[in-house]
Amino acid sequence: AKLQSIQLYLFGPKNSQTLVKELKAKRHSVGGLGGLIGRKKGAVAIRINYDDIKMVFIACHLAAHANKVDQRNKELRHISNSLLSRDKRTRDLTVWLGDLNYRIEDVSNRPVRSLIHNHLQSVLVSKDQLLQEAERGEIFEGYCEGTLGFKPTYKYNVGSSNYDTSQKERIPAWTDRILYKIQDTNNIQAVLHSYDSVDQVNGSDHKPVKADLCLKWIYS
Known part of the structure; x- marks a missing residue:
């Protein structure tokens, strides 16, 4: 699934086609005059029924800058309504990932x-805008x-592991995230084995983020 620079790919084991009962891709753009000004923001989604587990994966790129919290919240709602509203009851797992662009609030560079x-970045977690907005109930209700x-994944000098030394000197932030939600925890258990940056x-001014998430059926 693609929307300009937003791309999402699913990979599976060889000869697993017989386990795939449904595979669909959708996309939704927000802002940017359809990409005529700057890079288009929005999301792409892949819906798959694999071995009777119905999953939706959404990769998105939201509005930039620390003062755009409300706009990011609004974009998330628009994307969710566009890509998820019709099948709320028929998915077991939903995963959101990408450059969500939430920043660190009220702390200077x-x-x-x-x-x-000094390896004390955990002190900054309470200042993370995404976690603050989720705690207020504005976004990602029920998500984990x-x-x-790990260290904030933005903004780095390209080709290095040094934070931005340009004239703008962006404040480091955890812009890149992976969140997930199990629709019915009575039937499926999700175990997150690891969550880290790479x-x-x-090759980018961001560091990629990876999550090792294991799903298990719960048999009564």
């Missing part, structure tokens, strides 16, 4: 970088996320 340098134990990848 130098203290943020100092805490990260692993602990933000610091060795230097």
